[in-house]
Amino acid sequence: MIRSKLMLFAENIIRDAQTNNISAINIIEEFSSPAFPLFLAGFNVLNLLEREKDDEQTISLLLKIFLNEDELTSLDIHMDFQDKLGNRNIVTINGLVLPNSGILRAVLLHNEKEFASHEVSVQKIGETDKKVAIA
Amino acid sequence: MSNLLRSQELDGLKEIFLFANTPSYLYKNFRQNPAVFGLAKKYQTEELIEFFEQFVKSEKLDAESLITSYALLFAISLKDYAESRRFLKGIDRYKNLEWIKELQQIILANAKATNIRSVDLDYKRNGISLSKPARATSKNVTTNYTVELAITQGSR
Numbered sequence: 001m002i003r004s005k006l007m008l009f010a011e012n013i014i015r016d017a018q019t020n021n022i023s024a025i026n027i028i029e030e031f032s033s034p035a036f037p038l039f040l041a042g043f044n045v046l047n048l049l050e051r052e053k054d055d056e057q058t059i060s061l062l063l064k065i066f067l068n069e070d071e072l073t074s075l076d077i078h079m080d081f082q083d084k085l086g087n088r089n090i091v092t093i094n095g096l097v098l099p100n101s102g103i104l105r106a107v108l109l110h111n112e113k114e115f116a117s118h119e120v121s122v123q124k125i126g127e128t129d130k131k132v133a134i135a
Numbered sequence: 136m137s138n139l140l141r142s143q144e145l146d147g148l149k150e151i152f153l154f155a156n157t158p159s160y161l162y163k164n165f166r167q168n169p170a171v172f173g174l175a176k177k178y179q180t181e182e183l184i185e186f187f188e189q190f191v192k193s194e195k196l197d198a199e200s201l202i203t204s205y206a207l208l209f210a211i212s213l214k215d216y217a218e219s220r221r222f223l224k225g226i227d228r229y230k231n232l233e234w235i236k237e238l239q240q241i242i243l244a245n246a247k248a249t250n251i252r253s254v255d256l257d258y259k260r261n262g263i264s265l266s267k268p269a270r271a272t273s274k275n276v277t278t279n280y281t282v283e284l285a286i287t288q289g290s291r
Binding site: 019075081082083094 | 166167172175213216217220245246247248249250251252253254255
């Protein structure tokens with residue numbers, strides 16, 4: 001059965017061409033801002049998948065990002081294991097607007113069922129009179 | 136094609152080749168060499184495969200051709216596995232290259248499947264409008280788009 005070993009948010013995800021290793025730089029544990037909407041310039045979602053020998057080589061997934069109950073963005077992901085038992089999936093989100101605080105949640109769906117998820121809190125701290133924030 | 140590597144680059148690779156006493160030494164040190172990395176950066180996977188086959192199939196495989204063949208092989212191993220997989224699975228047929236079977240096993244064992252995608256900000260969905268600057272001050276100025284949002288500093 002194909003399963004997710006790890007899912008996280010990070011500012012940068014790097015694949016070393018020589019060693020083929022993946023590095024996550026500045027793992028995001030929460031977002032905080034004095035004002036909303038908060039404009040996120042970009043971040044990455046890393047997902048490590050693992051399959052067993054008898055499992056299919058390819059899998060089609062849907063990545064959805066929610067803030068509380070509201071869907072902010074979604075992306076179809078077709079993953080090919082290329083005869084390997086593991087697959088690293090990196091999705092770069094080039095900008096996202098968080099309208100308010102709450103829980104930011106990335107969900108991977110397979111056949112409309114939740115396959116893997118990761119969430120971080122979005123907190124409002126030190127209110128100001130500014131209307132919009134950027135991170 | 137014979138000028139794929141400069142003589143200085145070839146000398147560096149020859150040194151590695153002469154010192155190599157195991158396939159893993161050859162694998163590690165060729166892949167770390169800037170000349171091999173340069174080949175991977177300069178050429179597409181299909182081009183590298185074409186060059187490699189031309190070198191390996193040549194009747195006279197002299198020292199220079201042999202070193203270049205290994206350099207091309209390791210340059211291919213640095214490329215996206217999805218593009219090189221079919222070729223790498225069949226390289227054991229090039230028996231005139233020493234350690235080719237062992238190198239194939241090492242390359243395939245270290246190859247990992249990776250999917251990389253990106254999603255751009257849906258400006259309309261997020262209620263953001265983009266506007267061009269009213270006028271450019273110089274011909275060299277690239278047109279910048281400005282996001283019409285008041286901005287304050289946030290933190291993570």
